Amino acid sequence: MQIDTAREIDRLSVYKGGEEIGELYRTASGCVLQYRDDYFERHYDPNNPHKAIYNGAAYSLPLIQRAYETKGDNLHPFFAGLLPEGLRLRALIKAVKTSADDMFTLLAASGQETVGDVFVSAAEFEDVEALHRSEEIEKLSFYDLFQASIHSREFSARLRDPSIAGVHPKVSAQMVSFPIAVAKRKKRYILKLNPPEIPLLIENENFFMTMARECGLESAATTMVRDRTGEPGLLVERFDRKYDNAAKAFRRLHQEDACQFLNRYPQDKYRLNMREIASAIRRYCTSPKVDILNLIKLKAFSYVICNGDLHGKNISLLEDEGIIKLSPYYDLLSTLPYGDQKMALKLEGRDANIKLNDFCAFGQAFDIPAKAVVNAISSICQKSRPFLDRVHEIGFNKNQTQHLVKAMVERINHLTETSPARKSAK
Numbered sequence: 001m002q003i004d005t006a007r008e009i010d011r012l013s014v015y016k017g018g019e020e021i022g023e024l025y026r027t028a029s030g031c032v033l034q035y036r037d038d039y040f041e042r043h044y045d046p047n048n049p050h051k052a053i054y055n056g057a058a059y060s061l062p063l064i065q066r067a068y069e070t071k072g073d074n075l076h077p078f079f080a081g082l083l084p085e086g087l088r089l090r091a092l093i094k095a096v097k098t099s100a101d102d103m104f105t106l107l108a109a110s111g112q113e114t115v116g117d118v119f120v121s122a123a124e125f126e127d128v129e130a131l132h133r134s135e136e137i138e139k140l141s142f143y144d145l146f147q148a149s150i151h152s153r154e155f156s157a158r159l160r161d162p163s164i165a166g167v168h169p170k171v172s173a174q175m176v177s178f179p180i181a182v183a184k185r186k187k188r189y190i191l192k193l194n195p196p197e198i199p200l201l202i203e204n205e206n207f208f209m210t211m212a213r214e215c216g217l218e219s220a221a222t223t224m225v226r227d228r229t230g231e232p233g234l235l236v237e238r239f240d241r242k243y244d245n246a247a248k249a250f251r252r253l254h255q256e257d258a259c260q261f262l263n264r265y266p267q268d269k270y271r272l273n274m275r276e277i278a279s280a281i282r283r284y285c286t287s288p289k290v291d292i293l294n295l296i297k298l299k300a301f302s303y304v305i306c307n308g309d310l311h312g313k314n315i316s317l318l319e320d321e322g323i324i325k326l327s328p329y330y331d332l333l334s335t336l337p338y339g340d341q342k343m344a345l346k347l348e349g350r351d352a353n354i355k356l357n358d359f360c361a362f363g364q365a366f367d368i369p370a371k372a373v374v375n376a377i378s379s380i381c382q383k384s385r386p387f388l389d390r391v392h393e394i395g396f397n398k399n400q401t402q403h404l405v406k407a408m409v410e411r412i413n414h415l416t417e418t419s420p421a422r423k424s425a426k
Helices: 003-008 037-043 049-055 086-096 103-108 142-150 201-214 274-284 288-304 356-365 370-394 398-416 420-425
Strands: 011-016 019-026 030-035 067-071 118-121 132-134 176-182 189-193 222-226 232-237 241-244 249-252 254-257 316-320 323-326
Touching: 003 086, 003 103, 011 103, 019 037, 019 103, 030 037, 086 103, 189 201, 201 222, 201 232, 201 370, 274 288, 274 356, 288 323, 288 356, 288 370, 288 398, 356 370, 356 398, 370 398
Parallel strands: 132 176
Antiparallel strands: 011 019, 011 118, 019 030, 030 067, 176 189, 189 232, 222 232, 241 249, 254 316, 316 323
């Protein structure tokens, strides 16, 4: 079926974890999410706010009322957050023959391989196998697979084209990525490729994701691979898919990025601030102080590696069996070699020259002891130093490498120099 028929669709079934929970339908002025009566009656509990949040389609759409209407935009912010961005969005708009503000149509045409456990389905489109499969990665042609999915007007191909959001418009919104299943592995992956106009992007990400894990930070696992043409790719293990040995099937875990759980549209991803995000963590997470400290670690590590790409869609909450926590870190890379050195989201009003005191002040606002912040950041800085001698492994030229190493050294010094915060933490 041709994908441009999505323009004619007015109703979409909403699924959470494989169960149909309601529908989205267009109105003259926007869109309505309507929960199914049987689903609402089975899960509604006015005395249990956590249950209302857990069983709703999104944290901003809890199961405390049967319907949610949005006006002026034809999707709620959470569902808008399921759409692709950058290169993917442009290709989808062209294939569907619609405009960027017709988000309902674009969601209908996006397929079901969204991040997390919520997706939509239209009766007009038949379901087909959604993932690329291969027993041997080296027999694939990565770019052939990508081109076949992103440019096809057949919806069956679009189901293999995930709504994995793009990131920084100057850098990784151009990232080529799609889901893949590798035979004999009980894992699901996103396969990322280097865009021609931004060299060494996946080598960059693999290096700093590896560094993050070596620094003791919970981060998505990455593996460099090559296809039959020798083209490199980066396999990123999906943490929103979990294999159930008893059921012999994958479970989709609920995941929301900061724009989604703050009920903001994706275009606001640079307009958020760290205190807004931490306040939401305090509201939603099962162990909020642990996760706010983990947020501080994510920000500190991103500052050390000169990652100007840590915006609202690169910070997520993950939910598994009722436990809500900050997700493993992902999309960690240095944007400095591409000309971007300022942080995407300000910390205590700063997007550059951030000091240890700033992190401690941020932690103090959320009752995180200064000693805990100092110890966490000191550990990151100490474990980062051996990687300064390895930055050349990414493959940047000598000047780029030296510039990046110099900047990282300066930032580590910013976070380890003697300060009132460090003295008071002793």
